[in-house]
Structure formats: structure tokens, C-alpha cells
Amino acid sequence: MESAVLKIENFSAFFGENQVLKEIDLSISRNRITAIMGPSGCGKTTLIRCINRMHELIPNAGVSGKIFLDNEDIYATDPIIVRRQIGMVFQKPNPFPMMSIYDNVIAGYNLNGIRLAKDEKDRVVEESLRKAALWEEVKEALHRRGTFLSGGQQQRLCIARALAMGPAVLLLDEPTSALDPKATSHIEELIVQLKDTVTIVLVTHNIGQAARVSDFTAFLYLGELIEFGPTGRLFTAPKDKRTEEYLTGKFG
Numbered sequence: 001m002e003s004a005v006l007k008i009e010n011f012s013a014f015f016g017e018n019q020v021l022k023e024i025d026l027s028i029s030r031n032r033i034t035a036i037m038g039p040s041g042c043g044k045t046t047l048i049r050c051i052n053r054m055h056e057l058i059p060n061a062g063v064s065g066k067i068f069l070d071n072e073d074i075y076a077t078d079p080i081i082v083r084r085q086i087g088m089v090f091q092k093p094n095p096f097p098m099m100s101i102y103d104n105v106i107a108g109y110n111l112n113g114i115r116l117a118k119d120e121k122d123r124v125v126e127e128s129l130r131k132a133a134l135w136e137e138v139k140e141a142l143h144r145r146g147t148f149l150s151g152g153q154q155q156r157l158c159i160a161r162a163l164a165m166g167p168a169v170l171l172l173d174e175p176t177s178a179l180d181p182k183a184t185s186h187i188e189e190l191i192v193q194l195k196d197t198v199t200i201v202l203v204t205h206n207i208g209q210a211a212r213v214s215d216f217t218a219f220l221y222l223g224e225l226i227e228f229g230p231t232g233r234l235f236t237a238p239k240d241k242r243t244e245e246y247l248t249g250k251f252g
Contacts, residue, residue: 104161
């Protein structure tokens with residue numbers, strides 16, 4: 001078994017009385033891409049929001065069970081530290097609109113009150129933009145606002161911003177759903193390159209995308225983990241009829 005960076009044990013999530021995740025058990029392998037698939041409303045986004053403690057920011061939200069990052073219980077850790085170690089990129093690109101590209105990348109340091117010397121800032125910005133395959137496109141425009149970039153570039157800027165903090169895990173919530181096919185292809189190539197340095201959990205409703213980029217796939221349905229395994233096996237020989245019906249478009 002590959003080494004697990006994240007272990008989710010008997011984990012449930014609630015909004016008030018409404019249970020949206022039911023006793024999830026899942027191990028996420030280090031330096032691999034794990035896709036989380038399932039129809040709308042099945043709990044995919046709730047699951048990754050629980051992994052970096054954003055779920056609890058919603059009134060009446062609650063959880064039970066455990067999530068471990070490298071054997072540390074994330075619910076016994078300061079959530080600010082958890083969010084440094086587990087970065088997140090959302091569905092719609094959301095660079096801070098009043099900030100330059102440069103300031104967007106190091107925003108996490110400023111928000112956390114971490115002071116860096118100028119040459120250190122420069123290094124973090126360049127390294128993060130290079131990792132996000134954006135440096136060559138923006139290196140002459142670092143002090144322009146991030147909002148002048150195209151949608152795909154803005155999403156890569158958001159990925160650079162998440163990578164700047166040096167996270168162990170990067171959560172991507174439908175990162176290409178607002179992008180055109182060409183920008184989507186760029187982001188998919190980038191995701192595959194990034195797994196050398198960071199573990200990736202990718203929420204997607206795009207079955208083709210999960211097949212193209214992920215090493216492992218989890219299928220969620222009505223808040224339950226129905227099936228989990230290597231992507232190739234799950235797509236070619238699903239063990240559960242509901243997985244097969246979802247993959248063949250019977251529902252979704």
C-alpha cells in the first residue's frame with residue numbers, strides 16, 4: 001500500500017439536523033491525484049471543505065469522526081495551521097481584485113502575518129508562478145492586477161497562491177468548470193505535473209477529466225462513499241452497480 005498523507009476515518013458532516021456525509025473512510029496516497037466524483041449534491045465539496053476546516057465556517061455546521069494529516073488530527077490543530085498545510089483552489093478563479101499578480105501570490109503570508117524579506121518574497125513569487133506554469137506569461141507584468149489575466153491564467157494564479165505556502169495537500173474544487181476547453185487542457189497538464197511536489201485531491205463532475213488525470217477515484221453518492229480504488233480499475237470494472245450506472249450516464 002502506498003503511504004497515505006491523509007486518512008479520513010468514520011467521518012460524517014452535518015448542516016444542523018441534515019447529515020451530508022455518512023461515515024466516510026478514505027486514505028489519500030502521497031504525491032498522487034485522487035479524484036472525488038459523484039452527482040451534484042452528493043457531498044463532494046463538503047468533504048474537501050472539511051479536509052481544510054472550511055466547513056465549520058458555515059453556521060450550524062458540524063462533524064464527527066477523524067481526519068489525519070501525516071498522523072496529526074487536523075481537528076485538534078489550529079485551523080489556520082491546517083489551511084497552510086492544506087491549500088484550496090475554488091471553482092471560479094478568485095484572485096484578489098485590488099491586488100497585483102505579485103501580491104496575490106504572497107497574500108497568504110501577509111494574511112497570516114508572516115514577514116518575508118524582499119528577496120525571499122521575490123523567490124516565493126517566482127517559484128510559485130513557475131510551479132503553476134504561469135511565470136513566462138506574467139513575469140513582465142507582476143505589478144499589474146491579477147484580474148487583467150484570462151480565466152485560465154487567473155485559475156493558475158490561484159493555484160500559485162495556494163502553492164506559495166508550501167502545502168502538503170492541494171484541494172481543487174471543480175477547478176476547470178468555469179474555463180474553456182483549451183484552458184481546461186492547460187490546467188489538467190499542470191495538475192499532472194504538480195503531483196511530483198504536492199498531493200492533489202480533485203473534485204470533478206467531469207468523468208473524462210477524472211479518467212485523464214487521476215491515479216485514484218472515489219465515487220460519492222448521497223453522502224456515502226460507494227467505491228474507491230485505482231482509477232483504471234474503477235472505470236473499467238466497477239464493483240458497485242451504482243458506480244457503473246453513474247459512469248455510463250444513467251444518472252448524474
